[in-house]
Amino acid sequence: MIKNTYFMVGPTAIPERVLHAMNKQIISHRSQEFYEIFQRLTNNLKKLFHTENDVLVLTCSGTGAMEAVIQNCFTAGDHVVVPVMGEFSERYAIMGEKYGLNVTRVNFELGETADVEEVMKHVNSETKGVLVVHNESATGVFSDIEAFGEALKDTEALLISDSVSGMGGLELKMDEWNVDVVLTSSQKALMSPPGLGFVSLSDKAWKVVNQNKNPNFYFDLVEAKKFHQLNQTPWTPAVISIIGADEALTMIIEEGLENVYRRHITNSEMVRTGVEKLGFKMFPKDLRFASPTVNTIAAPKKAKYIVNQLKEYGVIVSGGQGILGEDTFRVGTMGYVSETDISVLLYALGKIVKA
Numbered sequence: 001m002i003k004n005t006y007f008m009v010g011p012t013a014i015p016e017r018v019l020h021a022m023n024k025q026i027i028s029h030r031s032q033e034f035y036e037i038f039q040r041l042t043n044n045l046k047k048l049f050h051t052e053n054d055v056l057v058l059t060c061s062g063t064g065a066m067e068a069v070i071q072n073c074f075t076a077g078d079h080v081v082v083p084v085m086g087e088f089s090e091r092y093a094i095m096g097e098k099y100g101l102n103v104t105r106v107n108f109e110l111g112e113t114a115d116v117e118e119v120m121k122h123v124n125s126e127t128k129g130v131l132v133v134h135n136e137s138a139t140g141v142f143s144d145i146e147a148f149g150e151a152l153k154d155t156e157a158l159l160i161s162d163s164v165s166g167m168g169g170l171e172l173k174m175d176e177w178n179v180d181v182v183l184t185s186s187q188k189a190l191m192s193p194p195g196l197g198f199v200s201l202s203d204k205a206w207k208v209v210n211q212n213k214n215p216n217f218y219f220d221l222v223e224a225k226k227f228h229q230l231n232q233t234p235w236t237p238a239v240i241s242i243i244g245a246d247e248a249l250t251m252i253i254e255e256g257l258e259n260v261y262r263r264h265i266t267n268s269e270m271v272r273t274g275v276e277k278l279g280f281k282m283f284p285k286d287l288r289f290a291s292p293t294v295n296t297i298a299a300p301k302k303a304k305y306i307v308n309q310l311k312e313y314g315v316i317v318s319g320g321q322g323i324l325g326e327d328t329f330r331v332g333t334m335g336y337v338s339e340t341d342i343s344v345l346l347y348a349l350g351k352i353v354k355a
């Protein structure tokens with residue numbers, strides 16, 4: 001018999017309590033029952049984002065939320081700066097280019113964090129936005145969003161942070177840190193089913209969005225905000241995913257945000273010390289910026305073998321991403337992962353190393 005233990009990097013494992021909450025007949029998104037769920041979910045999301053701004057709910061994956069932000073905040077020709085330190089930050093640069101933005105990439109070596117001073121050298125009075133991935137899920141490295149907020153707060157540029165694999169596991173204080181746009185999605189540290197994007201915008205960002213003439217329809221955030229006031233969305237949302245996310249957010253708030261962040265740190269440290277003891281090296285260059293949600297482990301030429309071997313023990317981890325596919329594997333400590341789960345991972349990995 002094999003019993004599975006999950007360490008995926010998205011979608012991640014869903015708590016039984018959330019699965020049970022979703023196991024019910026569909027309800028209308030124009031019903032009182034739905035409005036109450038929506039209101040509770042979005043109130044909890046505000047706590048999670050550490051913001052007084054609304055957190056809008058979109059039906060799309062994280063990439064859809066990224067695209068919604070590009071469409072609503074910018075127009076072709078706008079200058080934006082994107083620190084590139086892995087696959088996901090690269091995706092934001094490519095997306096901006098597809099929309100005709102004038103994208104300045106600031107490249108960092110894989111495994112490095114985005115250095116604020118280096119990035120700021122490319123920001124000028126024409127710059128409309130700086131798009132920083134909070135937690136680069138390919139390399140397992142996070143960026144110092146607070147420092148970016150400090151550097152950009154008195155400029156015209158909007159600080160936009162993709163925290164898809166951060167939010168819910170790695171603290172981000174939107175208001176206190178002067179972040180203008182924060183986006184995330186349901187299926188990573190929020191331990192909910194895929195299908196929802198969550199986006200919050202500061203007053204500074206809304207001023208830009210309200211004047212933006214870029215055509216958009218499905219992702220029109222002005223429209224989304226109007227409906228949000230009524231605890232609704234303009235179009236039919238992924239109702240079941242919303243019910244699931246509501247339950248998951250309730251669990252997160254019940255555990256307490258500080259405890260949730262601490263659990264992610266403790267768990268990732270346990271993975272790190274454990275794999276180092278077994279002779280592996282972490283991929284991040286500076287462990288101060290090693291992610292508490294995605295642990296990228298170097299295993300030159302052996303990564304795929306290890307992922308497959310772990311599967312034989314029922315230990316489900318993720319392979320490396322893109323060009324890192326052969327040489328790294330990734331252990332998600334996002335969301336529904338406990339200390340005991342990690343002892344299972346280390347046990348299996350120990351056996352594989354011995355063999």
Ligand SMILES: *Cc1c(COP(=O)(O)O)cnc(C)c1O
Nearest residue numbers: 061062063088135137164165185
């Ligand atoms: C997973 C992820 C995304 C979005 O991916 P989707 O598959 O579209 O949900 C975006 N950015 C980061 C950093 C991610 O980890």
